[in-house]
Amino acid sequence: MVIGYAGLSHLGLVSAAAAAAQGFETIGFDPDASLVDRIRAGDIPIVEPGFAELLAHGDGRLTLTASASELARCDVVFIAIDVPTDDAGRSDTTAVEDLLSRIPPVDHELSVVILSQVEPGFTRAHRQTLEMATHARLFYQVETLIFGRAVERAIHPERFMVGLAQSGDSMPEPWRRFLESFDCPILRMRYESAELAKIAINFFLVSSISTTNLLADVCERIGADWGEIAPALRLDARIGPKAYLEPGLGVGGGNLGRDLATVQRLAGQRGSDARLIDAWQANSTYRRDWALRVLHREVLSESADVRLALWGVAYKQDTGSTKNSPALALARGVAGTPVRAYDPAARVPEGFPHVEQVDSALVACENADALLIMTPWSEFRRTPAAAVAAALRGCVVIDPYRVLDRDDAQRAGLRVHRLGAPEAA
């Protein structure tokens, strides 16, 4: 049995490598020949823990190609290109449609499975065109990739959700056997249910994140500590040990925003009341600027001559990317105030003349009135609070992600502000 993946972006690469590691002959196709050459040469365009090992495990079974005709050898082809979104959260499915158009005609049973995230209705709308052109059958399968945990989730999926033309239809044998090899439940449903299931998962995550962020805000104002409450919630079977209960700076992530926008649009078209989404979005925007508000309240309002230390420039740890970086959003909000920034991997881009990048965390702190820890790099956790206190001229630390140990920081005389914790606790 041969498994194919069309589209070698994050989703396609990880999924193809996982299929090969599972023991299946796998073909990874992308129309971009230079990308294929680059990956063949070992220049992997994604950063994902464990990916190199996964790739090595499937070595010999994964063939990369820029020739779509190779897909004719497959029994199952997954369309696995990442779907970009615009600023309004709308998906651009051009690449998915392009890959569908490249599926070669076959004279054997071929299942084409859309793994890319598409809006409800997409699979059914494209079914007839594909089937008439190629004799392949079109299906949908929910992807549950999480950046930074993609490998783990690809080789140990919790379950598969598969979309069929009708919920009573049976799955083609090769596809079913392939999924059964991962030894997890397979949930069959009609196309639209599967397409919405992916969105439904993200909605429940947004719901948990938003609820957590709201209650974290209340905690900060009434002297409660969300860090003490969350463990109790995790022991409640209705909430669960893996629930999203970490406070954050808004909802974040383009995929969650896309799903909110998708349902808003669907609800608007079909007449459902989706005002709850407005509230989530408003709360997310409000929490995104938490650090800036705390900074104004605790530091900038107290003195005209302020210097700031900024730890973290990347949008999250273990990456050099600054796209949608909360640190840069914060830096933009303090234009005119001198900032010294340190990040183990990311560079401050052009357009921040008030930000000086330095090459050590403690150098950034020297003579600063406050330290802002905007990316939770593990390196920062290893920095002693006493050293931070010695370097700062002020004592305020804005630490949304609880990077510094609270007790150490207090002993060092630092006033630490953390999401969901009483002020300066």
Add this chain to the structure above:
Amino acid sequence: MFRHHEPEGKDPARVVLLGARGFLARAIDAALDARTIARTPIGSAEIDLAAAAAGEALAAKLRPTDAILFLSALTPDRGRGIDTMMANLRMAESVCRALSAAPVAHVVYVSSDAVYRDEDAFVDESTRADNPSLYGSMHALRERMLQHQLGQAIPLAVLRPTLVFGAGDTHNSYGPNRFMRAAATDRAIPIFGAGDEQRDHVFVDDLARLIVDTIVYRSSGVLNLVTGTSVAFGELAREVASIAGPDVQVVSKPRAAGPVLHRHYDPTALHRAFPAFRFTPRSEALRRAWAGYAAATS
């Protein structure tokens, strides 16, 4: 979204002040003075904006390089009824007619946080401006009249200040100004119940600086002029009492039945719009207001 059309800041050729008599206008005048920005005040004695031909009269005075600061309004102490509202709307109509005939470089409209519903406990610029009161509706309508008139052709900044205090305020609404008068005259500050209601109060000098910044950066969009810190009236009264003298008492008076309403603002948009702006600490602002009040009454 609030944005600056002069990101580096640039003094306008001239500021035309519509509504030149109030205590806010005096503070703005001082702030413009401090930055040596030329201005031409136009008060109701010169042009009664509520009068029929006011638009033409105003247009005759405008230059294309002017920034207009539209402050004129009959406040609720001048009446809360339909007549007052219609007079206020006629003023806006006159300004719109003048701008149609004589476009300028920038318009700043000083609206009010009265556009928000009283029961809105948490407010930012995305909160609906749909207070059903005539005064709140009037400001919201004036905003929309100007937005309709100016479209994209002329940058329009709509500023919504919250409760203002400072020396020289002739209004006597519940808050620091009334507390100072009461402290000076009666040595007792009455508050309703325990004075639990929380509100945001902005010092008039800070407000004036923010308005001048808006002019200098030629900003457009909607911005709440708020500190982001709300305080209970009772606490505020005690702060005023401590400034006014050890003999000044805070006295509780019966409070009308009804829910205790609070108001909190998200100041993020203001922080982002004017990153270098710093509010005067409340304790210092109250001292300065008290000193100004004491000087004026001595």
